Amino acid sequence: MYDYSEFDAAFVAERNKQFRSQVERRIAGALTEDEFKPLRLMNGLYLQLHAYMLRVAIPYGTLGSIQMRKLADIADKWDKGYGHFTTRQNIQYNWPKLSDVPDMLDALAEVQMHAIQTSGNTIRNVTADHFAGAAADEVADPRPVAELIRQWSTDHPEFQFLPRKFKIAVTGSPNDRAVIKAHDIGLQIVEQDGEIGYRVIVGGGLGRTPMIGKVLRDFLPEEDLLPYLEATVSVWNLLGRRDNKYKARIKITVHEHGIDDIRERVERVFQMIRPSFSGIDQKLFAEIKEAFAAPDFREASLAEYETAYKHDPIFRSWVDTNLAEHRAPGYAIVQISLKAHGATPGDASSEQMRVMADLAQKYGHDQLRISHEQNVILPHVHKSDLPVIHAMLKKHGLATANIGLISDIIACPGMDYCALATARSIPIAQEIATRFDELKLEHEVGDLKIKISGCINACGHHHVGHIGILGLDRAGVENYQITLGGDATENARVGDRTGPGFSATEILPAIERIVYAYLDLRSDPTETFAQTYARVGLAPFKVALYQQDKAYAAE
């Protein structure tokens, strides 16, 4: 784990002190809400539908047990005993009192965490592949570069008032698990002639105008990264549409100017500022890399694991569904599902957080990750420890074997919490998961990602779901639009709209019709939903989805 310096700790302590005083002045009436709002947003504090919401950054989704326990303590002491993990690898507390927030921030600082730049028109939490450092397909661990970018972007004087928010994601693997093509900048670590560098993707994003990112630079040498990023953000900082909030993101700038024009401008600025980067960043980068060195992987007998796998069908199902391939022999990546059927996607109780922290400390080299799919990962687990880990997870409602299946749904908080939402997301996710569990169908259906957003801002990534659901307000009634064939991987693709939306009571049967249509259409049980969709296209799904309505209309 990376340890922050005394200088970093002093900076966070000073910010917290300032914010404490700002909160006091707001409560005393010395600051108006208009004056206070930008200050609280700079510290991750939103006012939502029913309460305040504090968004805490989990840098590149990486946590140790000490931090996870602190998140649990905060949930118990100042919130309602749970936290909500988000699609940007953050955690949100849904019920803090304004007067308690300064204490919450001080508690976070005790474990080197904060909420700075989790809101506002700044460079937000840098996200990364949640299998970082563990994945079998990895060129290099993306966390060191994510940390370097975090240090460069935190409190960057030029980038505190950008045209709009700015999100960066990094992957170290060719198989993209960090949705880099739907970020303002996506970085892929690549190797070329034995040299490590970056493929730089720019101008991706979801929201009201979904765009897939374009390649800005195919290979950028490691030492050029920060000046190149600085050039890119500063080009957009000048060109970005401050006149129209809906056109302010870099995806629109790239779209309006064209990728070649943007590249030319970036290269020009890059050449100009490159000499000012003296190499201090590279010295720091080397230190950061050391802090992220792989743990000492051990060798042990797999006999116990193999016996459990052979004799315990529940364990076997969990292993087959929730594990991913680790780069070290005898090891596995454990994905802990926060999607128990009928539960709120991404929520973990304080008790569950402590259990996961204990497991990480005891069996997982003290490492935890939060995935953008709102699950928790134990990245380094020796397979001999899997039976005991599974038993413990099962005891605490954390052993649902559904990673990548239809009930492993991404859902934004929607109108149950969010002030921007136009419809609810959570109850729709709960209904779909419960229904397909009742049908005992999800393992037969296999790999199928449903993603639900409660408004066009698309926090639930609906555009890139195999099945995307978008909740809207249509003449005062919740209405759900469906998109099909989206893809969040290296083959990123925005899904196709099927047609008219469905009411809250119609959406579950509509999803069922799509799933049954897939089971009919697939060439054989190994053909996934995404593959079937790529082969047959929208038309047969459209027939399945709307034929019932037509049948009624014909009567």
Add this chain to the structure above:
Amino acid sequence: MPREFTPKVVTANALIEGDVVYFTAEDTWTRRLSEAEVIAEEDHAQLRLLQAEGQPELVVGAYLADVAAGDNGPEPTHFREDFRRTGPSNYNHGKQAELTNV
């Protein structure tokens, strides 16, 4: 022709807790929509909104929300206001857990 004025309540969020609150005829804030002052006239609505906005030490983000007359006082006409009246649907948290008949 100007649009016909529909009945309104003044609503906001409480400064400290963030709870959804409503302005009463007695110039106090209540967490129960049923106790809110129902405003039937446009000029009066603007005046009450200004008065509510004049209490920044108590509330945040005051605005006028549509209501319809019901058996137990004002009822929301839009689902967003219906959710604001009670709380989230996935947990019994917020006002609905602390008050009865919200």
